[in-house]
Amino acid sequence: MGGLKEFLSRFFSNKGHHVFFSFLIAKICGFLGSLVIIRLLPENEYGILSIVMSVCAIFLPFSGFGSNQILLRYGAISEKENKQNLSSYLFFKGIFNEIILIVIFVGISLFYAPKYENIIIIFLFFGIRLMGFYLSNHIQTYYRISGKNDIFAKVSNAINIGGFILLLVLTYLFKFYGYLLAIALIPYLSLFWLKKEMFSAKRIVYDNKKEIWRFGIFTAATSVISETLFSLDVMLLGFLMNENAVANYKVAILLPSNITVLAISFMQSDYPLLSKNYQNKNFLRSYIKNYYKIFIPICILILGFFYFFKDLLLKVFFGTNYSDNSNLMMILLLGFTFGMLSRNLFGNLLPAVGKIEVNTWVSILSLIILSVTAYFLVNTFGILGMGISLSLVLIWEGLAYLTFFGNYLKKLTR
Structure with a gap:
């Protein structure tokens, strides 16, 4: 490349x-x-x-x-x-x-x-x-x-x-x-x-009907499970705390969760090209390298901007009532920026090379991990515990996708 x-x-x-x-x-x-x-x-x-x-x-x-x-x-x-x-x-x-x-x-x-x-x-x-x-x-x-x-x-x-x-x-x-x-x-x-x-x-x-429909069903199932991940945190928080905690959490997660549209849009733009080169080891390695050249600086700038203006951002977008959620927002931001460099990248590369079943099983495990960690961390740290739980799950998913894709690359001969 x-x-x-x-x-x-x-x-x-x-x-x-x-x-x-x-x-x-x-x-x-x-x-x-x-x-x-x-x-x-x-x-x-x-x-x-x-x-x-x-x-x-x-x-x-x-x-x-x-x-x-x-x-x-x-x-x-x-x-x-x-x-x-x-x-x-x-x-x-x-x-x-x-x-x-x-x-x-x-x-x-x-x-x-x-x-x-x-x-x-x-x-x-x-x-x-x-x-x-x-x-x-x-x-x-x-x-x-x-x-x-x-x-x-x-x-x-x-x-x-x-x-x-x-x-x-x-x-x-x-x-x-x-x-x-x-x-x-x-x-x-x-x-x-x-x-x-x-x-x-x-x-x-x-x-190849069996192969292609297996891929389609796994892809659809993974999409549903991934969407469930970002609903489960709210449902758990409503069960473990109250509606005020849910409101504050929803405010804190809104901006961090939306920054991933940059990576998702970029990866979707190249999805057909990545699929064509699913057996081209050099191409895939070069793609990852160049992706990082773009998104590592972007993530650093995002983290820096939010760190210095976190209180102002909350006041401008959501009002003074929610300005105390700056620490929660930063915890979530760390999870989502790490996700841009791992989860969004390798989570899109795996389907492009035909390994969608990895995404499905990792997503199922993520729901279990989020449920368990949230139960203990929310009881200990309150609303911050949910932010920590979701960020840990995003980091786990990113590392899991990276590991599986790394193994796929090793098996390629060219």
Whole structure:
């Protein structure tokens, strides 16, 4: 791969910056969308939506039973004709799988129906969204594996920016049902970029079915478990302490947890390239070296900035009521910055080289470790104990991923 200059040159020539900024835009639009529903909807309606959104969040990573994750990894290492074959096979198979998921998802509404009026209708709107989410993911993934990162970014930005405008207008005009209509329609904006070659290859049978679906299911499961990790800390804190402790913890973790978007966006930009070079030992070593040349200085700057301005940041963003959480925020920041240099790097490299099962088992163990350490540390140190527990888990995950990837590299012959 060469030095840092060549590394960055390749990143820009591959239009990786388009992917990088599209992820950032998605993050910003998601935040603004949350503000819209909080500001424009009554508390009781927002509460019901939160219940459905929480259930939906579990189903999203299983979209198509992992078909889009399969397309991203195996499509990246395939020749052009095989990309189209794989895309066609997964497109139709994924739709069938998604229908099954939507039926299960809507079926869950029956458990809530006796307590919450009209919740089945809300689930139906979100079911429509789930199918749109599957289609938009397939379209965007196809452009990524085809090396058209600029078009991928256009689709992503249209969904996020156009979707936010649609969400704002419909929610303002029609309130609750305007919001439901907007979130159902937003993913379908991607259909303007749907091309015939994505689903019309003559040969749509793919040979390595067992291998690719194993990868897809493991990837989807890992995504759900990883999301659970960042919900479990809050649930445990609510059980071990009280709602005030939860509020202070949520404030302290908000800024540290969001810095990882830099590393995640960067790694996602290069994911197809990393998959193509999954057996190229020199390339992978060089990639890690150049990644560190960029992110070690970034992490040092972040730590320095937060250290000197931690009190001011808490006051500006959250008010004086939360200014006593500076030590907790710094503890969490140490965990997340270490995670950027280990967990985010090697946790993305392992799926790219086909070792997704490592992420799954490490994530399961992480949930157990967090539960045990939090029980003892929160009882001893209070809210700081939860910050220490999560940071220890992030460090453990990073070291585990590093170890497994190091073993993978050693086994490569070239």
